[in-house]
Amino acid sequence: MTVWFVILVPLVIMFFALFMERVETRLKHVAVQENEVEEFLEQAQPNEVRALYGHGIGRALELFRLRRLGGKAARLRARRVRS
Structure with a gap:
């Protein structure tokens, strides 16, 4: 045994x-990488902070990345979070 x-x-x-x-x-x-969170906290806009509060860090970082990339998709996503 x-x-x-x-x-x-x-x-x-x-x-x-x-x-x-x-x-x-x-x-x-x-x-989520630590440097992404630090950058988000330093440069977040009000709609991204609302997304952080309502949907979590994943959704907020998604909006943040879209804003940094610019374009029409970022504005559409931002409108969707406000409503």
Whole structure:
């Protein structure tokens, strides 16, 4: 019985570590970067702050990026948040 324990525990730990590495890799691509949040907080406009309050950081950063890119799409998105 002890032999199975000695063999099984390291294998379980190894597979758990591999699984967590995959989870971490996926989260790195989805997570918001610290410098993006700092830039947002320094330069946010009122409609973007409202989006942050009402819809969360993801939506607010989306509006912020659209504004920085400029164009018609940014104005349409900003109108949608106000209503």
